[in-house]
Amino acid sequence: MSAPDKRDLRHAARARRRELAAAMDRGASSEVLAEAVLRFVPDPSRVAVYESLPDEPPTGRLVEALLAAGHEVIVPVVLDDWSLEWRYAVPGAVGDQQTVTRPSRLGRPGDDERDGWLGTDALATCDLVVTPGLSVDAHGTRLGQGGGCYDRALVHRDPAAPVIVLLHEGEQSDADLPVDEHDVPVDGYVTTTGRVVRLR
Template sequence: MLRRGFLSVRTGLTDDGVRKSAAALAVRALELPELAHARSVAAYVSVGSEPGTLALLDALHARGVRVLLPVLLPDNDLDWGRYEGAGSLAPVRHGTRMALLEPVGDRLGPEAVSGADVVLLPGLAVDGRGMRLGRGGGSYDRVLARLERSGADPALVVLLYDTEVVERVPAEAHDRPVHAVVTPSGVRRFR
């Protein structure tokens, strides 16, 4: 029910509002020291009214950062491919879900995320503890568990709208807090 509420608010956003928020998110995110010094960033391509990522992906790519993007596997785990600009993306439909933009090049394997300096995570909300509410598919829970198992310790950053930073979201034992949330109006750090 909580997820539906956040998704409902997003559905009500105008295209112009989404575009303006995406531009502000890119500016704010690029000010993060973690991204300023990153050689490799695992990110994602926003869909629909999600907080926009394409401007940020393009800026990182233009800086020479190795940008990894997810490829959804049949079991909801994620493989990874390189982002080489907007022309390196293709829409892929997974069953009845909305088509996702995925990288068209070589697949690097699920473990490729372990080499990222920063992981940009999608979400619906984050709370004052840094706990992230995802969409419920478990893809990024697997990514975070994989990072932990490998001993990798990238900066974990979630991109959200201002209204999605809330007092508390439900958390389970396997959930991991993020290090920061970036919204169009600023950055909030945790830990």
């Protein structure tokens, strides 16, 4: 019998995630995740964090906690070609994922950064990268949603900056996940129960 492919694994992982999210105390999980991730963060730092969808481990409180602690936070916007553009997170403006349109204009060099837009290579300036994922195995292989956004974005990161995934407790994979040539391994994961697992 052949091993399941990524499409089958994603289908099963999404079904499991819906069940786990439905049973989750979102407020409590938000606080636990924020406290756990803050232990990864050197001081002061620039941290990349995604804006969570309703069934994902919640990131709104994490962004608030990072900003309150004096860290700089950047969040992604998905462009038409599935690459990620980065912008500054603003206190009080980040909760579950919002639709943000990248302004299309010509300006002077430096205008984008002054307006809060940092380019597609902004992960090179981060001290920690928090990524979404459906599962992670013991080797740091991350099962993403299939668009390849983060695998393309992570090639820009500083190799010294840890990359972690947020998971619901129970989403980690005991079996090895399939790996493609473009897949970028992660350094660990944090679960909604506050469990921190360092892999590399």
